[in-house]
Amino acid sequence: MTVRAGREFLAIPGPTTMPDEVLRAMHRPALDIYSDQMIELSDSLHRDLSKLFATKSRSYVYIANGHGAWEAVLTNVLSRGDKILVLESGRFAIGWGDAAAAMGVEVEVLKGDWRRAIRPAEVEARLRQDKEHSIKAILAVQVDTASGAYNDIEAIGKAIRAAGHPALFMVDAVASLGCMPFEMDAWGIDVAMSGSQKGLMTPPGLGFVAANDRARKVHKTAGLRTPYWDWTEREGSEHYRKYAGTAPVHLLFALRQAVDMLFEEKLENVFLRHRLLGEAVRRAVAVWAEGQVLGFNIAEASERSNTVTTVVMNGHDPVELHKYCKEKCGVVLGVGIGDLQGQAFRIAHMGHVNAPMILGTLGVIEVGLNALQIPHGNGGTEAAIDWLGESVSA
Known part of the structure; x- marks a missing residue:
């Protein structure tokens, strides 16, 4: 049983999702x-x-x-x-x-x-x-x-x-x-x-x-x-x-x-969008970390980037979560690489991303944490929703 269909969503830090307009721009003769x-x-x-x-x-x-x-x-x-x-x-x-x-x-x-x-x-x-x-x-x-x-x-x-x-x-x-x-x-x-x-x-x-x-x-x-x-x-x-x-x-x-x-979006707005969505991810991870298994790789909050969040796992295999999210739900997370291979997963929030993409990714991760019975604080996605609701003015 899966709930995946249609376009697979890349939540990896490169290559990132390409806008349809960019794909169409290439569809022309030499x-x-x-x-x-x-x-x-x-x-x-x-x-x-x-x-x-x-x-x-x-x-x-x-x-x-x-x-x-x-x-x-x-x-x-x-x-x-x-x-x-x-x-x-x-x-x-x-x-x-x-x-x-x-x-x-x-x-x-x-x-x-x-x-x-x-x-x-x-x-x-x-x-x-x-x-x-x-x-x-x-x-x-x-x-x-x-x-x-x-x-x-x-x-x-x-x-x-x-x-x-x-x-x-x-x-x-x-x-x-x-x-x-x-x-x-x-x-x-x-x-x-x-x-x-x-x-x-x-x-x-x-x-x-x-x-x-x-x-x-x-x-x-x-x-x-x-x-x-x-x-x-x-x-x-x-x-x-x-x-x-x-x-x-x-x-x-x-x-x-x-x-x-x-x-067209204006760079200052692009930067603000990345800051808001990056913080939404961090709000979710902070809640999940209350379960004492997940946590931020970067210890100081001010040193965490607005384009990718690396999440470490203690005592559980992040590859299983990665596999579940991809095969069951159609969301591809970044794997841990280098010194963090087999110890972490990564959530990208860069490039062509918006609120439904990020909230959907966080929701799928939370589904995976529940399905795999990985201990975590409840309400991570809700924390991200609350942050955006407070920060994106009407």
Whole structure:
């Protein structure tokens, strides 16, 4: 017996649910890649990506996922033997650092853990110790989708400046761009990167990088540059060089539609929607946690992200809950990954989401907790409903 039918709902933190308008935007014949229409499409997207990053600097589009965009950043500003500082708050900054190590870069990890965000004071203290300025770049993520941590990138940027350190500040905004405030120029970020498949509501396959003048100056002497990722190659006068060859035309049409939808909603409203829905999820989890089995992975409330919530389970198998929600009810939760594999599940609340999607997901989780007899506080979904009723004005 199941109660699933129709469209399966993805509550995973990427790829996220794509709007029907975005899907329809791709349903068209191939475009003449040498046409004025193609050039106008590219120019508009590069311009608007810089708006999303909140920078006056140049943006680049790659046919790649986020891991490819990581590589694009690293190869354009680093040389073999350079040293970087990776700020740990979960899996993804560490993964970015691992990619750098494989390229011959010396990687130091500023140790954190999977239950907390980066501490800016610790960043400043470490940089003050680097009297010789041997650290060439600092890597951080705004939201770690494995741990659920939200890092205060503005405060980290201030800490770097307070230390008087010249290292490039490089930030992964894959799980935050288009969902939460991101101010590249105002926060002192030199290089930012993101991907298409989360807050930007577009199929996986596009990676984005924005680089300021300081990073572009370092780029001129970077020893890891390769033709495909190279910024200089992508700045050539021929349009095809923006993509190092044939453009990903249909993905670009999808992205154009998605960005138009974000701008039509207005970014401040998009950010508010994510904050309200994220808090609705947190209200539900807080109630469920009263059963002493479920709990937040991130200990401090202020360090929990507005795009994904990681829920740990004690003494019960989260895979069984994941299986029940998917097979019986048609809702796909995110699994625990990395250090949290087999210990947690994740609820995404990013991108193309609204109240019925989130409340439906929370309701299905509560159905699963009841069906599997997993101890939990009663009324989690009701707490989310109450929060939204109080917060969304009539």
